[in-house]
Amino acid sequence: MPNVSNKVRILVVEDDVIQRRGLVEPLLQTGDFDIEEAADGAGALEAVAEQQPDVIILDVELAGSVNGFDVARKIVGERRPCSIIILTNRGEDDDMAEGLNAGAVTYISKPVKLRVLLAQIKSLVNAGTIQRQNAILIGEFTLFPVSRKLVGRKRDSGEEVEMQLTDMQARVLQHLHVNREGFVPVERLLTEVWNYAPNVDTHTVQSHIHRIRDMLRSNGFREELIETRRNAGYRLSG
Numbered sequence: 324m325p326n327v328s329n330k331v332r333i334l335v336v337e338d339d340v341i342q343r344r345g346l347v348e349p350l351l352q353t354g355d356f357d358i359e360e361a362a363d364g365a366g367a368l369e370a371v372a373e374q375q376p377d378v379i380i381l382d383v384e385l386a387g388s389v390n391g392f393d394v395a396r397k398i399v400g401e402r403r404p405c406s407i408i409i410l411t412n413r414g415e416d417d418d419m420a421e422g423l424n425a426g427a428v429t430y431i432s433k434p435v436k437l438r439v440l441l442a443q444i445k446s447l448v449n450a451g452t453i454q455r456q457n458a459i460l461i462g463e464f465t466l467f468p469v470s471r472k473l474v475g476r477k478r479d480s481g482e483e484v485e486m487q488l489t490d491m492q493a494r495v496l497q498h499l500h501v502n503r504e505g506f507v508p509v510e511r512l513l514t515e516v517w518n519y520a521p522n523v524d525t526h527t528v529q530s531h532i533h534r535i536r537d538m539l540r541s542n543g544f545r546e547e548l549i550e551t552r553r554n555a556g557y558r559l560s561g
Contacts, residue, residue: 331356331444334370334379338386364390379406399489407426407427409429428491461500495528499549505558536548
């Protein structure tokens, strides 16, 4: 049964018992979270389906045939409304990039420092990624943050179209909505949305914006949802 508590629901996926307890116990002591655990990839996928966590703290090096990258891809492929923080002790940009490309929001290097982990979770909460917001009006569109859906109605036909966003696309739109009074510089998006991962550059931001625009065009929308101004950044046009 899904957890009905108002606390942030966290699933910790770590096959090393000592390391898993080292994460779970401090998080429980804060009193701010409901915690579930999984020791392998298969168990993680079962827990996600049953518990519907808000955040998954996911080690990429799991025993068995399903590793952390596989888990992340499966969760994203099923469009589960949760945010993934990957744990890695490899320290290589390619591995961190693979985790982000698989669908993780960010990553933390092991050994994990509790204050860093809590800061990442707090960042997700502040960004609205795991807040229980019902809907955000963006011009003629409606963004549903939890399910990461963007709904628009075509002007000519009146047809309503529901579009599925990725986690980062939804976060970008939310961040632009919160800061809708002006343009948001690329550097600020990198810092406040991506937590300034060292392997993320300005092309990553441009790519996400480009994909949102392509999604709208492919669904028959002519409206420009996001404006771009050279040397100023981005803002919502609605």
